[in-house]
Amino acid sequence: MSFPLKVKSTLWAIVDSMSFNLSPFVKRPGKDFSRERKFGFVRMIRFCISMQSGCMNHELLKYFYFNPDEVPTASAFIQQRAKLLPEAFLYLLSQFNQRFPTKLFMGKYSLIAADGCEFNIARNPDDPSTFHPSNGKSKRGFNMIHTISLFDLISKRYLDIVVQPGRRKNEFAALCQLIDRYSYGGFPILVADRGFSCYNVFAHALETGFYFVIRAKDINTKRLLVAASLPDRLDQWTDVILTRSNSKKKRAHPELAAMYRYICKAVPFDFITDNQPEYHMRLRVVRFKIAEGIYENIITNLPDNEFHTEHLKDIYYLRWGIETAYRDLKHTLGTTNFHSKSPKYIEYEILCRMILYNFCTIITMEVPIKKQTGKWEYQVNLSMAIKICVAFLRDEAAPGNVNGLISQYILPIRPDRTYARQLRFQVPTSFAYRFV
Structure with a gap:
């Protein structure tokens, strides 16, 4: 069995095994998906994962091979989808990742980036949790949801996600939730931008x-x-004792006055309680120069005898991988072309796209690239590889041709090439005017 066929068989085998115990994945256990319909549980999950960017009726036609006797209505799909819980897709994402062990950094560590991403959705002024009034970006206002994801930078896979309404986003709380439910084991190194620097995140990571x-x-x-x-230039360890009281008389260690840091009650911190009024934390602070007059500060707990400043530079540089992964998720895979107005079902679609993205990268990472003579080393053209893998998942490409097709589309690796980030407001794609 070829490797692409093994990956595909593994994904569908997990879906089949889920169908034997539907209780954790449906709203009404014992009732939902208990009758024989065109959209049973297995077919529903498969369709959601392999669905592309076309309008709903076109996607149904393609999936059922344009057979008028088999194609269900869009209404039937919506009714069956409403029976699912997001836990079905989160479970599938986790199980699929665990069947194919991730690659390690320095042979020991899992390098995991955390970052947020915003998705514009269909306009709905009646939803105050996602609707943003008119501003400099939009004259009519817009609706948006926010996501925080964990992404394996070495194996290029999404590991987990928290979806929040755009007006009620809390990146700190979402990241703490992701850290607490991390289930992949090993020695993970969390890499994050300055928007995630807070004592509560540090404490959850340490715990x-x-x-x-x-x-x-x-x-x-x-x-x-x-x-x-x-x-x-700076590289030093510092000890802090966190407390919610400014009273020096209540301190357990008054001789360590310089280590105390006050956290007001309005700032979340989950490890100070009545029984434990103080929390001790040891952190390493590193500062280095990256350009003329520009410096970066890194907070870490990595041991200084194994990870020197240059190592930390390299680790943080790799964080950009999650930014390019979001670009491929949103545009190459067409995640921005949603098939629903409801944030709940849009969460399902984002999860399905992440599973599909992982399916493509697991296959692509194993494709051998013939070493080219010349100035550059080469890599797979991920945009073309994703299109080939999606066609293979939908039975539109023969299994034996997948690796060969992917290896034909390669690009040179130019590590020093940089572009200025372009921030542009993008309206959600219309439900009707699509052609894929």
Whole structure:
């Protein structure tokens, strides 16, 4: 059996095994998907994962091979989809990842990036949790949902996700939730941008056995070190004792006054309780120069005898992989072309696209690239590889041709090429005017 066929068989085998115990995955156990219909549980999951960017009726026609006697109506699909819980897709995402072990950084560590991403959805002013009034981006206002994901930077796979309404997003809480339910084991290193630098995130990582490399703003680093200014180069450990009381009389260790940091009650911190009024934390603060007059601050707990400053630079540089993964998820896989207005069902679609993305990258990572002579090393053209893998999943490409087709489309690796980030407001795609 070829490797692509093994990956495909494994994915569908997990779906089949889920159908034997539907209780964790449906709203009404014992009733939902208990009758024989065109859209049973297995066919529903398969269709959701392999669905592309076309309008709903066109997607149904393609999936049922344009057979008028077999094609269900869009209404039938919507009614059956309403019986599912998001746990069905989260379980499938996790199980599928665990069947194919991820690659390790330095032979030991899992390098995991966390970042947020926004998705514009169909306009609905009656939903205050997602509707943003008119502003400089949109004259009519727009609806948006926010996601926080964990992404394996070495194996290029999505591991988990939390979806939040755009107006009620809380990135700190979402990341803490993702850290707490991480189930892949090993020695994970969490890599995150400066928007995730806070004591609560550090504490959740320390309590669950995570290492972390998190960028911090100058002002946050100064507060942590109680310093008026920061040197150009820094690498030191610092101990802090967190408390919600400013009373010096209540301190358990008054002789360590310089280590105490006050956290007001309005700031979430989950490890200070009545029984444990103080929380001790040991952090490593690293500061280095990246360009003339530009410096970066890194908060980490990685041991300094194994991870020097240059190692931390390399680790944080790899974080950009989650940014390019979001680009491929949204545009190459067409995740922005939703088939629903409801944020609940849009969450289903995002999860399905992540499973599909992982299916494509698991296959692509094993495709051998013939070494080219010349200036550059080469890599797979992921955009073309995804199209080939999706066609294979939908039985539109022969199994024996997958690796060969992917290896024909390669691109040179240019590690020093950079582009300025372009921020543009994008309206959601119309439900009707699509052709895929």
